[in-house]
Amino acid sequence: MEDILRLTTRRAALAGLTTMAMVGMLAACASAPDAAPAPSASGATESQAPATNADFLGCMVSDSGGFDDKSFNQLGFEGLKEASAALGTQFKQAESQSDTDFAPNINNLIDQGCNLIVTVGFNLAAATDDAAKANKDINFAIIDDNSIDLPNVKPLVYDTAQAAFLAGYAAASYSTSKIVGTFGGLPIPPVTIFMDGFVDGVNYYNEKNKDTVEVKGWDVKSQNGSFTGGFAAGTDAKQAAQTLIDAGADVILPVGGPIFLSAAEAIRDASKPIALIGVDADVFETNPENSDLFLTSIMKGIKPGVEEVTKAAADGKFDSTPYIGTLENGGVGIAPFHDYESKINPDLQAELSAITADIIAGTIKVESPSSPK
Amino acid sequence: MSAVSQTSGAGADKIVLEKAFVKNWKAPISFGVVTIVALLLFVLNGREGTSSFKLTADATAIQLPVIQLPTVATGIVITVLLAGLTAYSAYRVQTERKTPLWIVAIFAFLFLVGFLAWAGAGASIPVYGLLLGTVALSAPLIFGALGGVISERSGVVNIAIEGQMLAGAFVSAMVATLTGNAFAGLFGAMVAGMLVSFVLAAFAIKYLVDQIIVGVVLNVLVLGLTSFFYSTIMTANPQMFNQPARFPRIEIPVLSQIPIIGPLLFQQTIIIYIMYVTVFVVWYGLFHTRWGLRVRSVGEHPQAADTVGIKVGVTRFWNVSLAGAVAGMGGAYFTLGSVGAFNKEMTAGAGFIALAAVIFGQWDPLKATMAALLFGFATNLQSVLGVIGSPVPSEFMLMLPYVVTILAVAGFVGKSRAPAADGKPYIK
Numbered sequence: 001m002e003d004i005l006r007l008t009t010r011r012a013a014l015a016g017l018t019t020m021a022m023v024g025m026l027a028a029c030a031s032a033p034d035a036a037p038a039p040s041a042s043g044a045t046e047s048q049a050p051a052t053n054a055d056f057l058g059c060m061v062s063d064s065g066g067f068d069d070k071s072f073n074q075l076g077f078e079g080l081k082e083a084s085a086a087l088g089t090q091f092k093q094a095e096s097q098s099d100t101d102f103a104p105n106i107n108n109l110i111d112q113g114c115n116l117i118v119t120v121g122f123n124l125a126a127a128t129d130d131a132a133k134a135n136k137d138i139n140f141a142i143i144d145d146n147s148i149d150l151p152n153v154k155p156l157v158y159d160t161a162q163a164a165f166l167a168g169y170a171a172a173s174y175s176t177s178k179i180v181g182t183f184g185g186l187p188i189p190p191v192t193i194f195m196d197g198f199v200d201g202v203n204y205y206n207e208k209n210k211d212t213v214e215v216k217g218w219d220v221k222s223q224n225g226s227f228t229g230g231f232a233a234g235t236d237a238k239q240a241a242q243t244l245i246d247a248g249a250d251v252i253l254p255v256g257g258p259i260f261l262s263a264a265e266a267i268r269d270a271s272k273p274i275a276l277i278g279v280d281a282d283v284f285e286t287n288p289e290n291s292d293l294f295l296t297s298i299m300k301g302i303k304p305g306v307e308e309v310t311k312a313a314a315d316g317k318f319d320s321t322p323y324i325g326t327l328e329n330g331g332v333g334i335a336p337f338h339d340y341e342s343k344i345n346p347d348l349q350a351e352l353s354a355i356t357a358d359i360i361a362g363t364i365k366v367e368s369p370s371s372p373k
Numbered sequence: 374m375s376a377v378s379q380t381s382g383a384g385a386d387k388i389v390l391e392k393a394f395v396k397n398w399k400a401p402i403s404f405g406v407v408t409i410v411a412l413l414l415f416v417l418n419g420r421e422g423t424s425s426f427k428l429t430a431d432a433t434a435i436q437l438p439v440i441q442l443p444t445v446a447t448g449i450v451i452t453v454l455l456a457g458l459t460a461y462s463a464y465r466v467q468t469e470r471k472t473p474l475w476i477v478a479i480f481a482f483l484f485l486v487g488f489l490a491w492a493g494a495g496a497s498i499p500v501y502g503l504l505l506g507t508v509a510l511s512a513p514l515i516f517g518a519l520g521g522v523i524s525e526r527s528g529v530v531n532i533a534i535e536g537q538m539l540a541g542a543f544v545s546a547m548v549a550t551l552t553g554n555a556f557a558g559l560f561g562a563m564v565a566g567m568l569v570s571f572v573l574a575a576f577a578i579k580y581l582v583d584q585i586i587v588g589v590v591l592n593v594l595v596l597g598l599t600s601f602f603y604s605t606i607m608t609a610n611p612q613m614f615n616q617p618a619r620f621p622r623i624e625i626p627v628l629s630q631i632p633i634i635g636p637l638l639f640q641q642t643i644i645i646y647i648m649y650v651t652v653f654v655v656w657y658g659l660f661h662t663r664w665g666l667r668v669r670s671v672g673e674h675p676q677a678a679d680t681v682g683i684k685v686g687v688t689r690f691w692n693v694s695l696a697g698a699v700a701g702m703g704g705a706y707f708t709l710g711s712v713g714a715f716n717k718e719m720t721a722g723a724g725f726i727a728l729a730a731v732i733f734g735q736w737d738p739l740k741a742t743m744a745a746l747l748f749g750f751a752t753n754l755q756s757v758l759g760v761i762g763s764p765v766p767s768e769f770m771l772m773l774p775y776v777v778t779i780l781a782v783a784g785f786v787g788k789s790r791a792p793a794a795d796g797k798p799y800i801k
Contacts, residue, residue, distance in 0.1 A: 066600075066717065068608050181760065187767040216760045226759030229771045232721040235513065235711050239506045240756045246430070246502035247760050258716055265713045269622075289616070 056089045056314040059114035060306075061105045063121035065231060066095050070287065071257040071280050072302050076120045076143055079306030086307075087314050102127035110135055116313040118143070118306055122190050128153065139318045141309045143302060144190045146372045151320050156305045157372035158325035160190075160279075161197030162359050163298045163332040164253075165366045166352050167277050168201020170296055170334070171251040172213040173348050174275065181216040181249030183226035183240040183263075185256025189370035194255045194279055194298060196220050196368035204355075204364070216247045223369065228259055237262035245270045251295060253277040264290040275340065282335035295344075297335035301325050324372050328360045400472035403780070404459035407484055411455050415448025415491050420764065422495035429632050430501050437632050444494040451487035455480065496761040503750070503757050505636055509711065511749030512648055513538060513720070516703025517727025518734065518741040519655050520566070524696035525736055526659060527689045528672035530796040532588025533573050535724025536595035537566040537697045541704025543599040546715035547607070549617030549708070558617055559644070559705045566701020567694045569595060574693040578686050581798040592724070600717045607715060615714045620644055644702070644710040651699065656738040668692050672792035675799040685799045703727070726778075733782050735789050744781075751777040 060080050062073040077093060084091040092112055094105035102124050109117050110131065118141045119128045125145040132140045132153045139152050146155040171180045182198055184191040195218040202215050217240075218225035226243070228236040237254070241263035244252055252267070252274060254260040260276060260283065267274045278284070278297030285291075305323060312318055325331015334352070337344055358364040422444050428437040458480050462472045489498055517534045524531035541562035549558025569591055576582040607615040620642040629639040638649070659665035667688055670678040675685045707719050726748055734741025751774035759770060782789075 066604070068604050068717075183756075183759065187771075216762075219762050222764070222766075224759070224763065224765070224767050224770075226756055227767050227771060228756075230721055232718055233712055233714075233716045234707060234719050234721050234723075235510055236721070236752060236756070238712055239510055239753055240759070242506060242509070243499075243502060243753075243756045243760045246499050261714065261716065262712050265711070289611070 055115075056087065057112070057114045058084055058089060058091045058116045058118070058310045058313070059109040059112070060091070060093045060118045060120065061102065061109065061124065062093070062095045063123050064096050064098050064101075065121075065257050066097075067093065069231075069257045070261075072143065072300070073120050075281055075300075075302040076118060076306045079303040080118060080310055082303070083307040083310035083314075087311060089314060099123060103130065106131045110138060115139060116141065116310060116318070118309070121145075122188060139313050141306070141313075143305070146322055146324075149320075152318075154309055154318065154320050155322040155372075156302070156309065156325075157322060158300045158302075158305075158332050159193075159327075159366075159371050160298060160300050160325075160332050161193050161200070161366045161368040161371055162327045163300070163334050164194045164197025165201035165204065165359065165364075166327075166334045166355060167253065167296055167298045168198040168203075168215075169205045169355060170201075170337075170344070170348060170352065171198070171253070171275075171277060172202040172205035172211065173209075173345050173351075174295055174340070174343070175213055175251050177248050177250040178211070178213045179216060179248040180213060180251040180253075181226075181244030181247065182253040182255065183217045183228065183237075183244065183259075184254075185228055185231040185259055187223070187225070187227055191255045192218075192223065192225075193368045193370035194253065195225060196370060197298075197366055198253055198277075200366055200368075216244055216249055220368075228256070231257040231259060233258040233261040235262075238266045241266035242270075245272070245274060249274070251275045251277065253279070253298075255279050261287075261290070264293055267293060278335070284335060284338045292339055294335075294338065295340050296337055299333050299335055301331045301333075305331065322372070326360075327356055396466055396469065397471070398463075398466055400477065401459060401463040401466055403783075404455070404462050404480060407480070407780075408452065408455040408459050411448075411452045411484060411487055415487050416452050419445040419448050420491060420494035421445065424490040424493045424495075425497040426489070427497050427499045428501060430499075430636070433632065433636075434630050435632050439497070442490050444490050447490045448487055451483050451490075454483050455487075458483070492758050492763040492765065493761050498761065499757065501633060501636060503753060504633065506753035506756070507746060507750040508637055508641070508645065509749075510752050511746045512645055512710065513703040513706045513723050514727045514730055514745035514748060515648055515652065515742050516706065517700050517724050518730040518745050519651060519738055520696040520698075520700030520703070521728055521731035522659070522696075522734075522736055522738050522741050523655065523668070523699065524570075524693045525731060525795050526672045526792055527668045527692035527696075528675065528685075528792060528794040528797065528799070529574065529577050529689055529693045530584040530588065531573070531693070531696055531700075532585055532728065533569055533591040533595075533697075533724075534700050534727050535720060535722065536588075536592040537569045537700035538704035538707075538720045538724050538727075539592075539599055539718075540565040540569050540595045541701030542707040542719050543602070543704075543715050544701075545705035546617045546708040547614055550614050553618055555618045555620050555709045558709050559702065562701040562705035562709075563698040564701070566697035566699070566704065568697070569701075570694045570697025573697070574690045577693070577798065578689050581800065584796055584798075596718065599715075603715060603717050611714065617708050617713065617715075619713055620709050642710050644706050647702065648706075651702075652738060652742050655699075659738060669792070671799070672794055675794050679799075679801065689799075700724070700727075729778060729782075732789055732791075733778065736792060736795075744778075747781060748774050748778060 058080055065073045067073050067077045080091050096105055106127055116139045120143050122144045125147055128140055128142045129148050132150050141154045143156045146157045182195050199215045199220050202213050226240050228240050237259040254263040275295035276293045278294050280300050282297045284294045424442050424444050426440040521531050521534055544565035545558040545562035548561030549555050573587055576587045577584040622642055625639040629635045667683050671685045671688045679685050708715050730741050730744035733744040755770040755773045
């Protein structure tokens with residue numbers, strides 16, 4: 001009898017503990033007011049936009065970074081949201097947690113009756129190709145990939161090497177240690193194209209000004225360099241930045257989603273005046289916590305690109321000619337120097353304008369093996 | 374380990390016991406493969422130039438001279454030495470003796486020097502940065518591995534290390550931001566890791582659910598929960614929820630000025646000091662205290678432990694919880710010790726590497742720590758070589774930590790034997 005009693009109490013205690021643990025886990029996280037209307041979780045969520053043109057439905061599938069990656073997924077999604085708001089249409093989005101989600105997410109959106117599906121990222125090429133072949137009446141747009149040649153797929157690609165060239169020139173001009181560095185998430189073309197242009201820009205600066213600024217972390221000829229092996233802002237990314245700092249770099253270009261956050265921490269630890277160069281958006285604006293560190297940013301017009309293709313598709317003017325963002329059409333560019341305005345060489349802005357003109361005119365050729373053809 | 378060899382040569386008046394010796398060619402074969410790799414790279418594919426090894430950072434008070442080695446000559450000398458060690462190891466096996474650990478260590482060290490000299494031809498290799506980065510990258514793995522060791526020694530397989538760390542990272546970032554106190558964040562991380570452990574322990578011990586399945590499910594659950602709350606709460610108001618105060622670097626006077634060792638041991642944040650202490654405490658506790666004896670007994674032979682009056686279920690429950698708290702500290706390292714703000718999927722598989730370190734380290738806290746350090750070293754080597762411009766393609770460099778782990782597990786580590794009752798629920 002006593003045994004049974006003890007057993008029951010123990011069982012009850014354990015069950016209670018488990019429940020407490022579960023509740024505790026939830027409570028620990030949920031202690032804050034759930035104020036954010038941010039879209040999340042996988043699957044499609046419906047927007048609340050007033051539907052005047054109810055026929056059109058613009059949709060988007062993220063890659064595994066998710067729509068809050070502070071980088072290209074987020075920018076693309078903002079483009080879709082703003083275009084839909086302007087058009088007064090609805091939009092839906094599906095967030096991929098991993099590479100296996102791509103095809104199911106696209107199919108989900110097709111079932112939802114989307115007219116346009118924007119797939120964000122190089123990694124979704126195969127899934128987009130399959131879906132576009134199977135659904136000829138639905139339009140697709142894919143960012144960062146130019147491998148699909150179908151009448152219902154519009155590739156949106158960016159020759160970021162051109163803008164990175166300018167950033168490389170600016171970095172070389174700013175550097176006092178005569179060493180600048182770069183590292184990437186993974187060795188894939190949308191990442192290495194930044195690094196190629198950056199190195200070329202530094203070399204052009206050396207040639208022009210008889211200087212010897214060195215780039216650590218990327219070798220254009222062998223296409224080898226420093227990578228963190230993923231796009232997470234964790235200890236690996238911090239260490240990669242730390243290694244560049246140890247090597248004496250005073251300007252660092254981290255390429256790949258949020259990994260610049262780790263680089264920013266490494267700089268704060270080093271307590272040396274080291275500048276960062278942002279990618280994709282003007283990071284000075286998008287990440288105010290670290291805005292004091294950004295010399296400039298290499299901008300890629302993902303947001304306007306998505307906006308444009310969404311509006312065109314809604315107006316029935318969709319076409320499959322690839323959009324290639326260049327310095328000429330403003331699809332890529334570098335951000336203002338903001339806080340660094342006073343610290344750069346006063347002639348730099350003029351020199352950059354001249355280089356921009358030369359690149360547009362074709363007298364300076366910026367070539368990267370990863371450039372869109 | 375070398376004591377085995379003494380039985381055969383004993384005098385006639387002593388009783389000579391017959392001893393079966395299984396010739397194990399694993400070590401010489403692994404040595405041979407590595408030596409061939411060395412020959413191919415360092416000698417036949419040698420790179421001209423001088424490799425310099427920088428031992429101290431520029432800013433430190435005591436400066437050690439930069440070691441300059443001619444790359445090709447170093448490669449040849451090292452390859453010859455490696456071949457010699459391989460032959461010696463083969464000779465030992467032939468004469469029925471084991472290859473002791475110190476030979477493995479010397480072999481690995483020589484190969485490493487050769488590889489660094491080869492890869493860094495014409496460049497300067499910052500040895501201090503390499504070692505310092507190793508500690509920075511290994512710290513979460515060490516905490517995770519210690520969590521794994523405690524739990525598995527008590528007989529519960531802890532697949533949920535990743536989940537415990539991720540929960541720790543999330544809660545520590547949030548608590549440290551809300552309270553403005555990093556220590557509160559650390560405490561929060563331990564509690565979070567423990568809560569994850571409670572679930573694992575309850576299902577595994579009380580309800581006898583398969584421990585591996587519970588662990589895997591918990592990892593996915595924590596990943597989903599933290600990602601959800603990150604996307605909804607943290608990104609909406611990072612100032613309020615995701616800007617934790619970080620631990621400052623504490624320099625211990627005088628000791629921190631010792632070259633190489635100083636920055637490693639005496640110029641760290643408090644969480645690294647806690648890590649060094651935890652490694653020692655877990656090791657001492659497991660093998661030299663009553664607590665450790667009980668933990669090991671319920672993990673090895675729960676029936677016997679039960680017979681002498683140790684409460685198996687209770688012992689396991691609290692040790693699995695303790696393991697969660699230790700792994701949770703590893704999670705706190707991500708936010709409070711290293712990167713600052715919490716990010717989605719921040720631990721990026723570190724928990725699974727920690728699990729590998731547990732097995733690789735033969736369920737021993739010290740060896741598991743070494744395994745974690747080895748992994749951290751290989752990861753950092755990859756990053757350093759990427760910066761100095763190595764001839765190895767980036768994709769291969771990214772594989773390096775895993776290749777090193779496989780080589781070490783398959784080639785150099787003896788048999789890994791889990792605690793006998795590890796993963797088996799105890800039914801009275």
